[in-house]
Amino acid sequence: MKNHVKIFRMKTSMTQEQLARNVGVTRQTIGLIEKGMYNPSLNLCIAIAKQLNKTLDELFWEVDE
Amino acid sequence: MKNHVKIFRMKTSMTQEQLARNVGVTRQTIGLIEKGMYNPSLNLCIAIAKQLNKTLDELFWEVDE
DNA sequence: ACCAAAAGCAATATATATATTACAAATGTT
DNA sequence: AACATTTGTAATATATATATTGCTTTTGGT
Secondary structure, X not given: XXXXXXXXXXXXXXXXXXXXXXXXXXXXXHHHXXXXXOOOEHXXXXXXXXXXXXXXXXXXXXXXX | OOOOHHHHHHHOOOOXXXXXXXXXXXXXXXXXXXXXXXXXXXXXXXHHHHHOOOOHHHHHOOOOO
């Protein structure tokens, strides 16, 4: 796992589409980030973190591959 | 200021060029990130953080604009 | 089991991060 | 002040994040 977006998103019972809309990207982008197949931009990471009430470190730092 | 890369890089007395080489990008990219004119990729942010012995949050989280 | 919503996936298009090269400006050292 | 090193900046080229559309598969509720 390359990040914890999926887990924390599910804890808030948000759908990929809701999170995507809230941070201003498409559902596909969120899906690919959760799968670890995208290398998202810092601004998007920050937007996602704020939506999930987490910090960058909690979502993206030292995630055991 | 959009991030703290410049301050922490200078504390290690690394030049932009040295940091750039160590993280595998060009000097220009580092320069523009320090100026806040680029929206770097997460992977690059992580590489920079590791080079500076800092975490993502310390470099990029809640930086007072 | 059925059905609806959610998520996966694939193709093509677009925007932008990053590279490359070159030169100008600034900074530091003597 | 002169010089070398570092940093700023600008033009063009390339790679890749992200959008768009459409369809398939999975998941969850009844």
